[in-house]
Amino acid sequence: MKFSTLAIHGDGKTEERAGDIVQAVHLATTYKQPKLGEFQENVYTRGSNPTRLALEKHLAVIEGARYAFAFSSGMAAIDTAFHLFKSGDRILLNDNVYGGTFRYASKLFAGMGLSYDLVDDFNTLDFDRLPGDVRGIFLETPSNPLLKVTDIRRLAEKARAGNITLIVDNTFMSAYLQKPLDLGSDIVVYSATKYYSGHSDILAGALVLNDEENAARVKLLQNTLGNPLGPQDSYQLERSIKTLAVRMDRQCANAAAVVDFLRAHPKVKRVFYPSIDDEERRVQEAQSRGFGAVLSFILRDGCDPARFIDDLLLFDFAVSLGSVESLVCHPASQTHESFSAELRKKAGIEDGLLRLSIGIEDIGDLLEDLERALKAA
Numbered sequence: 001m002k003f004s005t006l007a008i009h010g011d012g013k014t015e016e017r018a019g020d021i022v023q024a025v026h027l028a029t030t031y032k033q034p035k036l037g038e039f040q041e042n043v044y045t046r047g048s049n050p051t052r053l054a055l056e057k058h059l060a061v062i063e064g065a066r067y068a069f070a071f072s073s074g075m076a077a078i079d080t081a082f083h084l085f086k087s088g089d090r091i092l093l094n095d096n097v098y099g100g101t102f103r104y105a106s107k108l109f110a111g112m113g114l115s116y117d118l119v120d121d122f123n124t125l126d127f128d129r130l131p132g133d134v135r136g137i138f139l140e141t142p143s144n145p146l147l148k149v150t151d152i153r154r155l156a157e158k159a160r161a162g163n164i165t166l167i168v169d170n171t172f173m174s175a176y177l178q179k180p181l182d183l184g185s186d187i188v189v190y191s192a193t194k195y196y197s198g199h200s201d202i203l204a205g206a207l208v209l210n211d212e213e214n215a216a217r218v219k220l221l222q223n224t225l226g227n228p229l230g231p232q233d234s235y236q237l238e239r240s241i242k243t244l245a246v247r248m249d250r251q252c253a254n255a256a257a258v259v260d261f262l263r264a265h266p267k268v269k270r271v272f273y274p275s276i277d278d279e280e281r282r283v284q285e286a287q288s289r290g291f292g293a294v295l296s297f298i299l300r301d302g303c304d305p306a307r308f309i310d311d312l313l314l315f316d317f318a319v320s321l322g323s324v325e326s327l328v329c330h331p332a333s334q335t336h337e338s339f340s341a342e343l344r345k346k347a348g349i350e351d352g353l354l355r356l357s358i359g360i361e362d363i364g365d366l367l368e369d370l371e372r373a374l375k376a377a
């Protein structure tokens, strides 16, 4: 079956007793045990909840994965993934990584006995010269906020040969556009707050993988760290996933039109999007179904980014991405404020950089809004 069908039907199972055609919301925090010494699947909701399990099965189906886990936030999923490493391990992160992930590495790794290095380009990384303690790679492709593309297949081969676990944060793409497990990565994490939710009203995370041993450990961590997604949010997230493909098709088409518009505009110095550079475009086309709906750009010298933001009517000035409404954000002071000014400069995150998350509004209205704000800037 194709993605759009799987997104609606999942594994085809819903509440049998009443014949519901949508998932039932199981709010109970604890479940009756049959007898002393006899146990059933659901004992206590932190370990297992039927609504969450239904969502997790649905996530596994659309990803084509053996296992999926739903968490209370993207950071909870990322925290769980980092707990798979042990003291003494080093993890490589791309230098354009979400600021919250960087904050985790820079503030918490040392206390866990972990260390990290930032890598500017995994496509050209020389694996023969890596320190012997590198046990993990954490990658976002396209990266955040500069939309740099990494060849996942090539990186996965190298990582496997070096016994290094490859984790891909696939938030910007979703399983609809890109399936990193099929490309050889070991673990995929999501901020499901973004495209999976799609309506800026659920905070959630997901982790998907195929390896049985790691899956057992993730289940233990989810129950022990106590970070699973609650039943109401699980229900709502599953409902949102049903429209993922339709939303993303529209968002990607709108984003492509915005990219063309900005690239031709005299007040725009540079646009960042995976279709612009020939080599990145080739890799992106080979490993995904589309270019996504997030783009960044820099205004020409002398233009005022604050004025541009103020004059937008449809684009709300807010962090986050992936929802039906369009947003504008300023990475240097918002999503990437946890980077020092020096690090931001090194990673190419200029103070004048603006990031757009494109929604599903009418494209004519979006371009008109951008034109008015650019005129004012």
Ligand SMILES: Cc1ncc(COP(=O)(O)O)c(C=O)c1O
Pocket: 073, 074, 075, 076, 098, 100, 140, 144, 169, 171, 172, 190, 191, 192, 193, 203, 204, 205, 320
């Ligand atoms: C790429 C990426 N990964 C992870 C996260 C963290 O997710 P959450 O906000 O759901 O904890 C975000 C949040 O913005 C993100 O953009």
